[in-house]
Amino acid sequence: MNQPPPARGPVATFFVGAWNVVNFARKLFLNVLFFGFLLFLIMFMILLAGISSSSAVKPVIDRTTLVVAPEGRLVEQYSTDPATRALAKLLNDKDAEEIQLRDLVRAIDAAGEDKKIERMMLRVDKLQPTGYASLREVAAALERFRASGKQIVAFGENLGQHQYLLAAQANEVYLDPMGGLLLEGLGRYRQYFRQALQEKLGVDVHVFRVGEFKSAVEPYVLDAASPESKEADLFWMNDVWQRYLGDVAKARKLTPQQLAAGIDTLPEGIAAAGGDLAKFALQQKLVDGLKTREDVENLLIERGVADEDSDTGFRQVTLEGYLAHLDTQRAATLDKRPQIAVVVAEGEITDGEQPAGRIGGESTSALLREARDDEDVKAVVLRVDSPGGGVFASEQIRREVAALKAAGKPVVVSMGDLAASGGYWISMNADRIYADPSTITGSIGIFGMIPTVPRTLEKIGVHTDGVGTTRFAGAFDITRPLDPAVGQVIQSIINKGYADFTGKVADARKKPVEAVDEVARGRVWSGAQAKERGLVDELGGMQAATDYAAQLAKLGGADKYRVRYIEQNASPFAQFMGRMAGSRIGALWLKDSDIARAMLAQRLPEANTQLRFVEEALQDRQGGAPVKALAYCFCGF
Structure with a gap:
């Protein structure tokens, strides 16, 4: 049995208390000194980064x-x-x-x-x-x-x-x-x-789709490409x-x-x-x-x-x-001319906030709203390079395009390498759509896909059983066989999604729904072929789209306005580290310092990991809707 420690006398208590006070003061002083030195070091590195970055830009001389x-x-x-x-x-x-x-x-x-x-x-x-x-x-x-x-x-x-x-x-x-x-x-x-x-x-x-040319799901249900896909x-x-x-x-x-x-x-x-x-x-x-x-x-x-x-x-x-x-040279000039804003929509279209290089239903919409609220912005060019993605996120962005137009600001879409499926969804309401003749676009179609694994589990002796309060409780559990009635529900949702897609295209492009359906059904077109079929207005690149946006906004010649990209801002820490790493002194320090590399590896944002889109889209996130319609095109080279 442990004995309690003996009680201290008044003298011992005094000296112990005094020591604790001194020890606390010592730690406080050292911490203040440490953080003061750290702050000084950071400010010194910022100064060096600025000086070195300025000196690193060498003037261009003749020949x-x-x-x-x-x-x-x-x-x-x-x-x-x-x-x-x-x-x-x-x-x-x-x-x-x-x-x-x-x-x-x-x-x-x-x-x-x-x-x-x-x-x-x-x-x-x-x-x-x-x-x-x-x-x-x-x-x-x-x-x-x-x-x-x-x-x-x-x-x-x-x-x-x-x-x-x-x-x-x-x-x-x-x-x-x-x-x-x-x-x-x-x-x-x-x-x-x-x-x-x-x-x-x-x-x-289990695949649910509309359009015999919507081939994104074929690898999961076929052993070779369908004749329509080829x-x-x-x-x-x-x-x-x-x-x-x-x-x-x-x-x-x-x-x-x-x-x-x-x-x-x-x-x-x-x-x-x-x-x-x-x-x-x-x-x-x-x-x-x-x-x-x-x-x-x-x-x-x-x-x-x-x-x-x-x-x-x-x-x-x-x-x-x-x-x-x-x-x-550009930074030295204070430019107060009216602006044409460029918003880039590159990558897969997914829900919520997404980093640069991907399109988020909320984050990309926020950039378009920023352009709408900025009085200096007179027109917007939406640069689209996307295979598509979630229908809801695509619709969020399309609504912002419509809101820009309603606010009196012209919107011109410039299609890059790929603007298909959901990429076309976010483009269709623009005042004019430009595409390169070799752009890949179209793929107007919707699909859904649910894998079920009861036979997989049976191979290792695992079985699923239980009860539910209705016939559809737990019906979307992938460890159970898919009820044909549930399949009927999903197909109805996909049909509705396709009707929404073609209906919105018909309204935006001022065509009958039947005419849109003829060139839709999930089929992919080149930019030149899309123009022949009325899905694209003009053939041209980014410059042609910008010129037309200026024309719609009545801004005059190219010297009468400036082009500004509206993008997500990097954090102050990331901006500081970028300037420091870009300077000659910072570059040498980072390159030769193992400690610096380890610190940066822990503090810097991780690069985006390229995950399989369908795998990510099929996840039931935080109890969300178990059925999600996708407008995605696995097209390209």
Whole structure:
């Protein structure tokens, strides 16, 4: 049995109390000193970041070569905050790198008018494009650069056909003698899981849809693509491919027939070239010569200005450095002109608040409301690059588009690579819809899908049983067989969703519902095909959409207004870390400090994880409705 501690006397109590007071004061003093030092350190780093960032922007001098060598995915909008991007770059995380389409086009167009930029060196080996519509916007910018009288020299080591569309726009295209370049055509192949799910695992997938061309659910219920799916896919893919051949042929002064013949006779041609892909590309006139990187750099030294301090040996500015130069110039100007606001809707459409790179029913609606409430905003361009998603979230955004129009602010949609299904839902009420001829759009249709797993559980000896107060209590439990009556309920909901979709399209596009149904039923179209069928108003890119928005708002010429992107703001901490990581001092500290890396890994927001959309959509979130209609298109390359 434990004995209680002996009671302290009055003298001992006094000294113990005095010590506690002193100890508390000591800890308080040290904590104040520590946090004061921490605050000083943070302010010092902010000052250094600001000074270093300002000094890092070097002025562009005469006869400079702009080196355009974008790395990472070509996106409409960054999917991570500035700090995460800066850290990923410092840690050489290639998978996380992104380049915004708007920045790439802006730099090329500015360089075409910049008297200090003499020529361009183009390297696109490490660019990861997402579709042909955005690539054609970049290609158009390169064509404008050439039209200004300036030369583009492209060099590649290994080029895919997406990247080659840009390289082909150069005056001269060089390929490494040990490199490769192949044009192969467009293909779209998916895995089909019916046998694995139903026969191997015992999962029964119940599909509810309207439209024989709504093929998003086919991999779960078939072993191969349906005839309707193949017919629709081949129709729009052939249109996109013929346009690709035409674009490349025009740039390289060839004919589409020559390019197609080179692909059809690929085995014989490569064999005749001794298996040498670079030599084969030269024989096909896809490139102008075979040179190493050093050869090309020496060529640019001869044509430009030698610079011993440059890594390339010639006077140059990188794409990143040139963008920083342009941003510095823009920041120095106080612009009070009326605005055209651009809201980017990129990614899957899901409920609630979503980060950049995804579309949230609430978060994207909030951006559109911000544009509506801002008196300086006179018109809005909604840039859509989305395969769709949830019907409810799509409807929330569509309502905000309608509210903008009701407030007297014109809305013009510019479709990017993909604006299908829910992506079309949020677009249809615009005053005018622009699409690139190679945009993928349409897919006006609705589907729902419920997997049930009682046979799966039986394989391991697990059975489900119980009671309910009505015949439908627990009817949506996936561990139980699906009641045919429940299936009837779900199909009715899907039918209603399709009727809503086509009805809203008919109202927005001023067409009979029957006419909309003929081009709907889940079928996918290219932008050019969609225009022929009245789903798109005009063919053109972002600039054409912006010009028309200015025209609707009666703003006058391009010098009478400015374009402003309305986006979610990064947190103050993320902004600070982004500035610090972007500075030379901060970059060195972060790159060499294991402690800094560990701290940032804990504090910075995590990059978005690409989850399977259907898996996420099928989850019953916090007791929400067990049936959710989806307007989604698994289309693309």
